[in-house]
Amino acid sequence: MKVADLPLLVCVDDESEVLDSLHRLFRHEFRVMPFTDPKKALKFISDYKKEIPIIISDFKMGPINGLDFLNTVKLKAPTSYRIILSGQIEIQHLSDSINDQIIHKFFMKPWDNEILKIQIKEVLQTRELMLEKERYKHLSITDPVTLLTNHRFFQESLSKELALCNESSPVSLLMIDVDHFKKYNDTHGHPAGDKLLQNIAARIKDGLMNIPCTVSRYGGEEFGVVLPFANKEEALRLAENIRASFEAIPFIGEDGKNSTITISCGVATAPTDTMDKAELINIADKALYKAKAEGRNRVCA
Numbered sequence: 001m002k003v004a005d006l007p008l009l010v011c012v013d014d015e016s017e018v019l020d021s022l023h024r025l026f027r028h029e030f031r032v033m034p035f036t037d038p039k040k041a042l043k044f045i046s047d048y049k050k051e052i053p054i055i056i057s058d059f060k061m062g063p064i065n066g067l068d069f070l071n072t073v074k075l076k077a078p079t080s081y082r083i084i085l086s087g088q089i090e091i092q093h094l095s096d097s098i099n100d101q102i103i104h105k106f107f108m109k110p111w112d113n114e115i116l117k118i119q120i121k122e123v124l125q126t127r128e129l130m131l132e133k134e135r136y137k138h139l140s141i142t143d144p145v146t147l148l149t150n151h152r153f154f155q156e157s158l159s160k161e162l163a164l165c166n167e168s169s170p171v172s173l174l175m176i177d178v179d180h181f182k183k184y185n186d187t188h189g190h191p192a193g194d195k196l197l198q199n200i201a202a203r204i205k206d207g208l209m210n211i212p213c214t215v216s217r218y219g220g221e222e223f224g225v226v227l228p229f230a231n232k233e234e235a236l237r238l239a240e241n242i243r244a245s246f247e248a249i250p251f252i253g254e255d256g257k258n259s260t261i262t263i264s265c266g267v268a269t270a271p272t273d274t275m276d277k278a279e280l281i282n283i284a285d286k287a288l289y290k291a292k293a294e295g296r297n298r299v300c301a
């Protein structure tokens with residue numbers, strides 16, 4: 001394997017002898033980037049475009065301590081494993097930093113070469129597993145067509161918000177359905193239908209920009225929006241904005257032709273309508289059904 005293909009290992013220590021030892025120890029498994037100056041290391045980490053699996057830092061480095069350094073690193077490279085390698089550190093400091101997830105591991109100086117190698121290998125494996133877990137978690141809540149969150153996430157987020165809901169902190173639910181979507185699908189084919197769903201998802205999100213909410217694909221051509229802090233009036237206003245934006249701007253299909261797509265929307269609000277999740281969905285669904293029955297392209301509560 002070429003050095004450039006090896007995973008990156010950033011090492012920061014104010015003693016260049018320590019950096020030399022680490023470089024000798026890991027040069028076959030990693031592309032070692034040594035820094036005696038934490039500021040330069042931080043600049044490198046911030047500018048680096050790809051992932052840095054592991055960052056090892058000394059604790060005492062002149063005026064800067066390794067925990068503060070790694071705390072800043074955490075923001076710049078959240079998926080990197082952050083390790084302190086030090087001979088002198090206060091236990092309380094260390095314990096707090098692990099609890100706050102500023103660092104993942106602490107290894108003692110002086111170290112045994114073979115042991116440190118095994119420990120770093122372990123860290124690399126742990127990180128891989130953690131990233132894989134994250135990927136699965138992401139997949140399990142993502143709708144593959146629209147890349148919105150899916151039905152499962154919708155149910156979870158509605159439960160969470162309802163648990164925090166009260167008179168002064170209402171939660172509203174929008175159920176949005178695309179009018180005559182089946183017809184569009186039949187005319188243009190399923191790939192074009194999927195593309196349209198993606199564009200619809202984007203437009204719904206645009207209409208709710210800077211509004212705290214979760215937009216999920218509920219199923220088929222139906223979308224569920226959970227709006228914490230929104231009372232009925234506010235939810236109706238937001239729904240109406242979205243509806244109007246669909247009516248006003250047609251979608252451009254793959255064939256370059258414009259299609260005006262409209263949506264119907266049902267609105268329900270907790271606690272005024274109900275505090276029960278299933279009941280709230282049911283009420284929003286009924287309102288949506290009413291909007292359809294009254295001729296579509298409208299919002300009903």
Ligand SMILES: [Mg+2]
Nearest residue numbers: 014058060061
């Ligand atoms: Mg030092």
